[in-house]
Amino acid sequence: MGDSAYSFSLTTFSRTGKLLQIEYALNAVANGRTALGIAAVDGVVIATDKKFASALVEGEDVSKVEAITDSSGFVYAGVGPDYRVLVRKARKSAQAYFREYRETKPVAQLVKSTASVMQEYTQSGGVRPFGVSLLVAGIDGDGVPRLFQVDPSGAYFGWKATAIGKNYVNAKNFLEKRFQDDMELEDAIHTALLTLREGFEGEMNGHNIEVGVVSKSDGKFRLLTPEQIQDYLDEAN
Amino acid sequence: SITFFELTALHNIIFSSCHRHRHRHIHHNFLRVSKKPQHKGNYHSTLLLPTAPLSPHNSPPTQTHRKQYYHNRKMSILEYNGAAVIAMAGKDCVGIASDNRLGIQYQTVAMDFKKVFKMNDTLFVGLAGLATDVQTLDQLLRFRMNLYELREERTMTPQVFTNLLSNILYEKRFGPYFAEPVVAGLDEKGSPYLATMDLIGAIETTKDFVVSGTCDGNLYGMCETLYKPDLGKEELFETLAQALLASVDRDALSGWGGVVHIITKEGVMSRELKGRQD
Numbered sequence: 001m002g003d004s005a006y007s008f009s010l011t012t013f014s015r016t017g018k019l020l021q022i023e024y025a026l027n028a029v030a031n032g033r034t035a036l037g038i039a040a041v042d043g044v045v046i047a048t049d050k051k052f053a054s055a056l057v058e059g060e061d062v063s064k065v066e067a068i069t070d071s072s073g074f075v076y077a078g079v080g081p082d083y084r085v086l087v088r089k090a091r092k093s094a095q096a097y098f099r100e101y102r103e104t105k106p107v108a109q110l111v112k113s114t115a116s117v118m119q120e121y122t123q124s125g126g127v128r129p130f131g132v133s134l135l136v137a138g139i140d141g142d143g144v145p146r147l148f149q150v151d152p153s154g155a156y157f158g159w160k161a162t163a164i165g166k167n168y169v170n171a172k173n174f175l176e177k178r179f180q181d182d183m184e185l186e187d188a189i190h191t192a193l194l195t196l197r198e199g200f201e202g203e204m205n206g207h208n209i210e211v212g213v214v215s216k217s218d219g220k221f222r223l224l225t226p227e228q229i230q231d232y233l234d235e236a237n
Numbered sequence: 238s239i240t241f242f243e244l245t246a247l248h249n250i251i252f253s254s255c256h257r258h259r260h261r262h263i264h265h266n267f268l269r270v271s272k273k274p275q276h277k278g279n280y281h282s283t284l285l286l287p288t289a290p291l292s293p294h295n296s297p298p299t300q301t302h303r304k305q306y307y308h309n310r311k312m313s314i315l316e317y318n319g320a321a322v323i324a325m326a327g328k329d330c331v332g333i334a335s336d337n338r339l340g341i342q343y344q345t346v347a348m349d350f351k352k353v354f355k356m357n358d359t360l361f362v363g364l365a366g367l368a369t370d371v372q373t374l375d376q377l378l379r380f381r382m383n384l385y386e387l388r389e390e391r392t393m394t395p396q397v398f399t400n401l402l403s404n405i406l407y408e409k410r411f412g413p414y415f416a417e418p419v420v421a422g423l424d425e426k427g428s429p430y431l432a433t434m435d436l437i438g439a440i441e442t443t444k445d446f447v448v449s450g451t452c453d454g455n456l457y458g459m460c461e462t463l464y465k466p467d468l469g470k471e472e473l474f475e476t477l478a479q480a481l482l483a484s485v486d487r488d489a490l491s492g493w494g495g496v497v498h499i500i501t502k503e504g505v506m507s508r509e510l511k512g513r514q515d
Contacts, residue, residue: 102400109389 006126021129022122025078025152028131029164032077034199035064036163036171037135038192039147043185043215044137046075046147047192048165049200050208065212065223069094072107072138073212073221077165078152079131086130090114107138107146111156119154129153133164137212139219167199174198185215190236193229206230312342314415315436319490320352320365321450323481324421325464326429327473327499333361333421334477334497334510336450336485339368348493348514356382358505359423360395361498362402365450366416366436374416377405395422395430399440406438413437417449427502452488459484470499470506482512 011021035048048064064080067073068090076083093113097105114134121127134150149164150156161179163171178191189211197204206226214221224232319340324333339350353363354375362378364371381401382393393401399420406414413436420432433447434440441447446464448456459480468476477497485492495510 100401100404101397103397106389112388 008125009123010126010128011122019122019153022153025129025131026133029078029133029152030166030168032079032132032165033064034163034165034167034171034196035075035077035135036161036175036192036195037075037137037147037159038161038175038179038183038188039137039145039159040183040185040188041181042145042217043188043213044139044145044147045185045188045192045211045213046073046135046137047196047209047211048075048077049196049204050210051201052208059207063210063223065210067212067221067223068110068136069104069138069221071104071140071214071219071221072110072136073214075135075137075210075212076132077168078133082130083132083134086114086117086132086134089117104141106140107136107148108140110138111136111148111150115150115154115156117154118150118152122153135162135164137214138221139214139216143216143219145214145216163195170198171195185213189213189232193232193236204233206233315366315417316451316490317342318366318368318371319451319488320371321448321452321456321481321485321488321491321495322352322363322365322419323446323448323456323460323477323484324361324363324419324431325446325460325468325473325477325480326431326444326466327468327470329423329427329429330470330473330499330501331361331421331423331429331431332470332473332477332497332499333363333419334481334495335363335365336481336491336493336495336512338485338491338493340490343489345493351496353496353498354378355498355505356398356422357392359500359502360393360398361421361500362398363419363421363449364416365419365453366414370414370416374402374405374414374418378402381405395420395424395432398422399432399434399442403434403438403440406434406436410437419447419449421447421500423500423502451490452484455484455487456480470501474499474506474508478510482510486513 011019014020033049033051037044037046046065050059050064052059065073065075066087074087090110094105094110118130122129129152131152133152136148136150139145147159148156149159149162161175163175174195196209206229209229211224211229212221213224319338321336324331333353335352337348337350338345339347350368352365352371353361355361356378364374385393402418402420415436417436418434422430424430431447432440432442433449445466446460448460450456463476463480474497481495492512493514494512497508497510499506
């Protein structure tokens, strides 16, 4: 983090009261591939598309949806390498929490500490803000499904359903029309896939999208396998 | 019994302030444990300890500034102030009790020294050991708990509290707090929770009773004898009171009455105990 010559922050206020670095970071997010999340009554689903530039790319070992604790996970839109730094920090902080309290770090606490890290990078010497927005999904001990968005500024919001990245405006409108308060997890997964398809160029299959699900029944965050995703897609057809 | 750690710490405190004489024909009222074993099989230390004069024909002590009594026992840091803490589980209730004495070695200084602290309506912690660490840990625990409750917007469960306390103690692994705590509370479902740990945070949870202090041997004996599972709150109070008072009566360093708290879902009942004031 910034050497001694850069003891001043690079994120400074403009005359109009804006932090331009953060605005530009949000632009980077808006150029990233779409990611969305839906919180149902009995679980949360997050999904993103995984289109690669060429057919030669081997994408199986690189994932965008990542588990942070047993019962929570992240997905992002924006600059991938920045995201991986945040995933590492979040995982470490969740383990430190467990070491201190012997309890899984609650989703809200995870969000607050990650947001705090992102805010630090807007007010420290010689660093730039993270070029990602995160969607955090998880279920705490109390069984309530939770979905949060964290922005490059460090601001965080709780959502019932939301989308970030390319085409997020259309995706959000689509979700607003389809979302219902009593939606169950299975419906939520279908809706998520339909929403992704809206902005998808070409054919969607189990290998070019990623879906992460945490269900109230076992409280575990898991990624769906390509076969499982394909099953859901076939059902939708 | 004394641990190696306490021995080295005590060694540093006492040995550094001692005059060292070699080959002088002056009777010191010290027991010098020599290289040749005088008692077979005993543990040897390199400490110089003040002891009772070895015979009535000793010359008067050359160093006359003795503010403490002569004694043969080594005093560990955990015994410096004296304490007795006990906690027991009953039917949907827990009780925790402690004595009231604060001493400086054999001199009693206070008869109303609190060793049991309320963390919230369903969680109490009792701390036995060096009084300064007892008070400091109480402050630290309240600090950490308050921050947790503000951040997480929920009350801390006894299990989490115990792990937090263990963590705080282990952080000071090589310069520990000289206190051995006892945690008593009701978990979210209302069932009793008891735990104890040593001064560096090794946790032990039990269903029946936990004890700590200078007379922990006595307390264990009384608990094993008097304890019955599923006692109601009045019976639990009686059992705790009897176990505590009988144990501290055989310990010079604890006593001067006591205080008992019985915790149930409905609330906390606290009572002072009248015991031997000696």
